Amino acid sequence: MLINHDTRCALDCVVDLLNTAPDEHTPDTLTDVDALRAFIVRNTISGVDALDETDLAAVRNVRERFGEVFAAPDERGAAELVNTLVASAGTTPQLTDHDGYDWHIHYFAPGASVADHLAADGGMALAFLLVAGELERLRRCAAPDCHRAFIDLSRNRSRRYCDSRTCGNRLHVAAYRARQRESAENRP
Numbered sequence: 040m041l042i043n044h045d046t047r048c049a050l051d052c053v054v055d056l057l058n059t060a061p062d063e064h065t066p067d068t069l070t071d072v073d074a075l076r077a078f079i080v081r082n083t084i085s086g087v088d089a090l091d092e093t094d095l096a097a098v099r100n101v102r103e104r105f106g107e108v109f110a111a112p113d114e115r116g117a118a119e120l121v122n123t124l125v126a127s128a129g130t131t132p133q134l135t136d137h138d139g140y141d142w143h144i145h146y147f148a149p150g151a152s153v154a155d156h157l158a159a160d161g162g163m164a165l166a167f168l169l170v171a172g173e174l175e176r177l178r179r180c181a182a183p184d185c186h187r188a189f190i191d192l193s194r195n196r197s198r199r200y201c202d203s204r205t206c207g208n209r210l211h212v213a214a215y216r217a218r219q220r221e222s223a224e225n226r227p
């Protein structure tokens with residue numbers, strides 16, 4: 040797959056943000072500035088200083104936009120959503136090798152707010168995925184009691200469950216059963 044390391048990290052960040060959103064099974068976990076700060080530390084997002092309620096509201100809005108891309112019925116719909124998101128973030132690609140990291144591209148403008156940072160870099164990562172024809176790797180967990188987002192990076196795009204503890208176990212059980220079935224079928 041034509042997905043480089045930076046894109047992969049940005050996608051992980053998109054997924055992490057999406058999974059703070061509430062659904063019928065889990066509460067919203069991005070409800071105050073402290074939770075936003077924890078999210079930023081967890082995802083090692085650079086260049087963020089002070090955070091306030093405005094940032095929180097803006098990031099929650101970006102979270103909704105990402106959710107729409109995940110829910111888009113087709114590539115064209117997703118492309119329009121990504122274009123709008125990236126344009127509104129004032130994207131300006133910049134080569135950088137800050138903090139000892141190798142050369143990589145920041146899509147967010149220097150001094151961008153954290154919401155614009157997420158929209159620009161996450162939006163571009165989704166754009167690369169779309170260009171690579173890999174948009175179907177954006178998934179929601181198939182477990183009936185789980186709706187978590189994840190990126191399926193498996194070779195044959197066969198992953199159905201997220202890697203949370205319960206669903207990850209389910210995945211292992213399913214893989215185990217499949218192996219057993221296979222060896223049973225291969226028996227003479």
Ligand SMILES: [Zn+2]
Pocket residue numbers: 085135137140143145
């Ligand atoms: Zn960087």
Ligand SMILES: [Zn+2]
Pocket residue numbers: 180181182185186187200201202203206
């Ligand atoms: Zn799950």
